[in-house]
Amino acid sequence: MNIFTRLGEFLLMLKGMFTKPENWRMYWKELMHQCVELGIGSMGIVAIISVFIGAVSTVQTSYQFVSSIIPRSVIAQIVRDSVILEFAPTITCVVLAGVVGSKISSELGNMRVSEQIDALEIMGINTKAYLVLPKIVAGIIMVPFLVVLAMVLGIWGGRFVGDISNILPHELYDKGLHDTFVPYNVTFALIKSYTFAFIITAIPAYFGYNVKGGALEIGRASTTAVVTSCIIILLADYVLAQVLL
Amino acid sequence: MITIKDIEKGFIDKTVIDGVSSTFETGKCNLIIGASGSGKTVLMKCLVGLITPDAGQISYDGEDFTSMDEKQKKIMRRKIGMLFQGSALFDSMDVAQNVMFPLHMFSNMTLGEKRKRVEEVLDRVNLNGAHKKFPAEISGGMKKRVGIARAIVLNPQYLFCDEPNSGLDPQTSLVIDKLIKEITEEFNITTVVNTHDMNSVMEIGDRIMYMYQGKKEWEGSNKEIIFNNSDKLNGFIFASEFLKDAKDMRMLEIKGKIDNNRDMEELLK
Numbered sequence: 001m002n003i004f005t006r007l008g009e010f011l012l013m014l015k016g017m018f019t020k021p022e023n024w025r026m027y028w029k030e031l032m033h034q035c036v037e038l039g040i041g042s043m044g045i046v047a048i049i050s051v052f053i054g055a056v057s058t059v060q061t062s063y064q065f066v067s068s069i070i071p072r073s074v075i076a077q078i079v080r081d082s083v084i085l086e087f088a089p090t091i092t093c094v095v096l097a098g099v100v101g102s103k104i105s106s107e108l109g110n111m112r113v114s115e116q117i118d119a120l121e122i123m124g125i126n127t128k129a130y131l132v133l134p135k136i137v138a139g140i141i142m143v144p145f146l147v148v149l150a151m152v153l154g155i156w157g158g159r160f161v162g163d164i165s166n167i168l169p170h171e172l173y174d175k176g177l178h179d180t181f182v183p184y185n186v187t188f189a190l191i192k193s194y195t196f197a198f199i200i201t202a203i204p205a206y207f208g209y210n211v212k213g214g215a216l217e218i219g220r221a222s223t224t225a226v227v228t229s230c231i232i233i234l235l236a237d238y239v240l241a242q243v244l245l
Numbered sequence: 246m247i248t249i250k251d252i253e254k255g256f257i258d259k260t261v262i263d264g265v266s267s268t269f270e271t272g273k274c275n276l277i278i279g280a281s282g283s284g285k286t287v288l289m290k291c292l293v294g295l296i297t298p299d300a301g302q303i304s305y306d307g308e309d310f311t312s313m314d315e316k317q318k319k320i321m322r323r324k325i326g327m328l329f330q331g332s333a334l335f336d337s338m339d340v341a342q343n344v345m346f347p348l349h350m351f352s353n354m355t356l357g358e359k360r361k362r363v364e365e366v367l368d369r370v371n372l373n374g375a376h377k378k379f380p381a382e383i384s385g386g387m388k389k390r391v392g393i394a395r396a397i398v399l400n401p402q403y404l405f406c407d408e409p410n411s412g413l414d415p416q417t418s419l420v421i422d423k424l425i426k427e428i429t430e431e432f433n434i435t436t437v438v439n440t441h442d443m444n445s446v447m448e449i450g451d452r453i454m455y456m457y458q459g460k461k462e463w464e465g466s467n468k469e470i471i472f473n474n475s476d477k478l479n480g481f482i483f484a485s486e487f488l489k490d491a492k493d494m495r496m497l498e499i500k501g502k503i504d505n506n507r508d509m510e511e512l513l514k
């Protein structure tokens with residue numbers, strides 16, 4: 001199947017999501033369930049990754065820092081900006097594309113192959129609306145939270161490591177954090193995270209929802225879904241940086 | 246009563262359903278039989294609208310299903326229950342939740358009423374004490390029962406069963422078949438069953454349609470099927486040499502009886 005057919009199918013799936021819910025309460029329940037699954041379920045991995053990214057950033061920035069004319073508090077600024085601008089949104093979302101994306105894709109793929117989707121359709125439920133939409137909305141609600149969490153923990157990780165490995169004391173680090181802070185960077189990161197949230201939920205949902213065949217195809221669809229969403233995240237990352245910075 | 250007329254369905258490279266017409270009667274078990282790959286599942290999915298046929302008409306008690314838009318189809322589907330080949334239970338829900346799901350989605354009952362209804366249908370399919378079990382923890386036969394319970398919980402007028410016996414031993418199959426027949430008669434439902442199991446055919450086949458490579462090859466009742474004169478159907482029913490021999494012997498026996506009777510009658514004259 002060529003890329004245009006796929007794109008067409010993808011857009012049709014998105015269009016098909018918007019019908020009046022058969023029962024608002026059940027949709028709400030499903031949305032809450034997905035928020036917990038996607039959001040709370042990914043907090044652990046996001047926390048671990050972001051602390052380490054912040055820590056490593058501090059160590060490596062300090063290593064590259066040869067001049068003694070520039071105050072060491074600049075390390076904190078560099079860590080802050082790279083975490084906020086790139087590491088927290090992009091790396092978190094690439095990781096989430098793996099964690100959340102494969103989950104969404106294999107869940108839907110399994111439901112397709114075992115005819116659970118047909119079973120819902122036969123009851124008169126729009127499965128695009130009931131199964132796909134809540135996942136995308138949950139992603140758009142929860143991913144920005146995770147990204148903010150990653151920012152905070154990333155910066156904290158840098159501060160912590162600065163202290164314990166004598167790179168710079170946290171008083172200096174804190175001072176650096178306050179210097180030339182650009183609030184727009186946070187806005188930009190949030191715009192990125194909304195975009196990525198859509199990518200890492202909608203694309204795997206598309207691949208999972210349209211699985212044909214058996215267990216083997218579910219695995220294949222997951223892989224394709226994760227790879228595709230990662231590539232599109234990086235593309236979108238570049239485009240957004242070009243357009244918005 | 247469901248009437249289908251000249252249903253056709255093809256996939257990219259081949260025709261799967263080739264001009265099938267038939268009638269499925271209310272209060273009866275209408276069977277679609279045929280070898281694997283003969284198009285039973287595709288035909289059934291056309292009937293319920295999971296697949297759109299390329300041509301032909303489907304009408305449910307006079308209402309033309311094929312020309313309905315999505316919204317009308319959705320309403321129509323509230324009157325349809327379906328048991329899928331692999332049961333298609335929701336993995337993430339236990340037995341009671343599976344059966345309760347359609348009620349949650351479509352009824353205005355209170356939780357108490359819903360619980361009562363779930364109890365009722367699970368009782369009806371003779372499944373007690375498995376409420377809290379998950380699909381992965383129950384046997385194939387139990388899954389089918391839960392599937393049936395879920396399909397009938399909203400009191401459908403039409404029930405579709407795709408290979409209700411697949412993967413079951415002959416005894417369990419018989420129990421499921423009988424259950425489907427009882428439910429059909431009890432609630433006067435129009436039931437359509439896909440099967441390739443001759444035991445079910447003989448047990449519950451009020452009306453039988455035999456499919457061969459996407460075409461309707463034969464139609465009749467379980468009383469007529471043994472004496473049909475379609476080579477293809479006989480090839481399907483009496484697949485083994487053993488059965489063929491058994492049939493021939495039975496035919497001789499019956500013939501003998503008839504002859505004997507005739508002799509008797511002649512003697513009595």
Ligand SMILES: Nc1ncnc2c1ncn2[C@@H]1O[C@H](COP(=O)(O)OP(=O)(O)O)[C@@H](O)[C@H]1O
Pocket residue numbers: 256257261279280281282283284285286287288
């Ligand atoms: N979605 C599909 N795409 C292409 N071919 C299909 C599809 N579904 C079924 N077929 C083909 O249609 C034929 C009939 O299938 P099916 O109705 O499942 O047979 P069965 O009588 O065993 O239920 C098979 O040859 C199958 O390969």
Ligand SMILES: [Mg+2]
Pocket residue numbers: 285286287330407408
């Ligand atoms: Mg089949």
